Amino acid sequence: MAGDRPLPLPDEDTQFFWEGCRDGKLMILRCNDCGTYIHLPKPGCWNCGSTNLAPSQVSGRGVVHTYTVNHTPLPGFEAPYAIVLVELEEQKGLRLVTNLLETSPDEIEIGTPVEVVFQQVSDDVTLAFFKRTGGAA
Amino acid sequence: MTRPVAIAGAGYSAVARSLEQSAGRLTIDACHAALTDAGITAKDVDGIATYPGGGDSVSCFYTAEALGVPKLDWFNDLFGWMPAGITPVIAAAEAVANGACEVALAFRTVKRPHGKPPPGIGFGARVGGDMQFRAPFGDSMTSSWLAMWARRHMHEFGTTEEQLGHVAITSRHHASMNPVAPLREEITLDDYFASRVITTPFRLLDCDFPVDGGGAVVITTLERARAMPHPPVVVASTSFSTGPRPDWDQWEDLTNMASKYASDRMWRRTELSANDLDVAELYDGFSWLSMCWLEDLGIVAKGEAGPYFASGKARVGGGAVAINTHGGSMSGGRLHAISHVIECVQQLRGDCRDRQVKDAQVGAVTAGGGVMGGALLLTTDR
Numbered sequence: 001m002a003g004d005r006p007l008p009l010p011d012e013d014t015q016f017f018w019e020g021c022r023d024g025k026l027m028i029l030r031c032n033d034c035g036t037y038i039h040l041p042k043p044g045c046w047n048c049g050s051t052n053l054a055p056s057q058v059s060g061r062g063v064v065h066t067y068t069v070n071h072t073p074l075p076g077f078e079a080p081y082a083i084v085l086v087e088l089e090e091q092k093g094l095r096l097v098t099n100l101l102e103t104s105p106d107e108i109e110i111g112t113p114v115e116v117v118f119q120q121v122s123d124d125v126t127l128a129f130f131k132r133t134g135g136a137a
Numbered sequence: 138m139t140r141p142v143a144i145a146g147a148g149y150s151a152v153a154r155s156l157e158q159s160a161g162r163l164t165i166d167a168c169h170a171a172l173t174d175a176g177i178t179a180k181d182v183d184g185i186a187t188y189p190g191g192g193d194s195v196s197c198f199y200t201a202e203a204l205g206v207p208k209l210d211w212f213n214d215l216f217g218w219m220p221a222g223i224t225p226v227i228a229a230a231e232a233v234a235n236g237a238c239e240v241a242l243a244f245r246t247v248k249r250p251h252g253k254p255p256p257g258i259g260f261g262a263r264v265g266g267d268m269q270f271r272a273p274f275g276d277s278m279t280s281s282w283l284a285m286w287a288r289r290h291m292h293e294f295g296t297t298e299e300q301l302g303h304v305a306i307t308s309r310h311h312a313s314m315n316p317v318a319p320l321r322e323e324i325t326l327d328d329y330f331a332s333r334v335i336t337t338p339f340r341l342l343d344c345d346f347p348v349d350g351g352g353a354v355v356i357t358t359l360e361r362a363r364a365m366p367h368p369p370v371v372v373a374s375t376s377f378s379t380g381p382r383p384d385w386d387q388w389e390d391l392t393n394m395a396s397k398y399a400s401d402r403m404w405r406r407t408e409l410s411a412n413d414l415d416v417a418e419l420y421d422g423f424s425w426l427s428m429c430w431l432e433d434l435g436i437v438a439k440g441e442a443g444p445y446f447a448s449g450k451a452r453v454g455g456g457a458v459a460i461n462t463h464g465g466s467m468s469g470g471r472l473h474a475i476s477h478v479i480e481c482v483q484q485l486r487g488d489c490r491d492r493q494v495k496d497a498q499v500g501a502v503t504a505g506g507g508v509m510g511g512a513l514l515l516t517t518d519r
Contacts, residue, residue: 005274005275006272007263008270008273046382065391066286066292067285068281068288070278071333071337072280074277074278077275083274083276083281083336095386095387096386097271099275110292121273125273
């Protein structure tokens, strides 16, 4: 599945997220003042404006909020493949773009419970994929 | 200083799937057409606005030189995420209203990168910025981002693929009566379902049709416009908005777009309401975007856009408000909504022949999808 898919180029603000993936932890930036989770990572809180933020580990559980099955071939991907937007259980609207492992595109439904699965795709990059909760191991 | 403003001229360059002319040439042709329509020349122009986009067009300075504009008192090259084609029109209307200039050209030209397909966003070995969270999962195109919004709308409101198909069919029906539309052969639901899937729920016929071409309008004070050859089309309100969480994935409610906020703002600046509309040219980079604008403008209730298109109400003569009377971007060509502006001007002048909306007095033009939206309310001079 890895192939030649594009890989992230972490920067000062996003490095913690990718380091977390390498350590098998899903880390999301969180506001120390109001408790809001912040994704995509930015140096200020979208809810209260505070800059007092720190990465915080989340459960990795969520549900499929929406999805699309892309039939257009892109470098590194074999079409058709599903792109899924997962909403994490920690906060309404806290979402990650991902792919579902062990699931064919026509099995995907909005509302399906999913959990994170980390998979190393290159020497230095591990991606946060998801799979259906309780599905085949 | 705020002065009433009107659109006094509008015109296109050649528009077709593939043209030999440069972006500069297409721009000059479109500007000449708009100036001729307004009964003036480049010597009368003192303001220019455009969206040069991603290297597919030319700048204000280029245009001023190539047209022979004596001097610019105001110019604005617009870049970045924004409702591209409508943006220079809004900017120029505000500049004239504020007294920054007297006669402004606003244009959008699109010259496609021929030969190689466009690179898209975020391809390549390593991807930074926001795209580092999308590209590794094959989510690099606006088509997949907005397909996910459309899917959510289908889930919450029961919008169907067949209803999306009716957006395409309606556009093509109108394009069949528009001599400058590049796609003019009527289509059926069978044609729609036979077109290849791009990214679900979008098929090829849900997408806009890439073309080369340009469109321009002349904007001036209502007072000056009254002395020009055509009846002035008055700019009654404008808006240029996003909403909370302006991010393609974190946006609060994926069943509405920035269209919700741009519509609210546009209506708050006028005495008119959605009940007054006769025609609406709604941005349609993908079919579902028009549905979303239709609902967010308040023409129909949330979730009712699908039935509006499927029952034929969006057709000229079909319902209260005719939608995308030139064929939109889907059949009229992807000019980033400058064609939507031009069509609305021609409708309010009563110049649209077979596709003319009877006694059209009030029209809305919108552009943008997802996290950005711009809207224009245009009226006859009444």
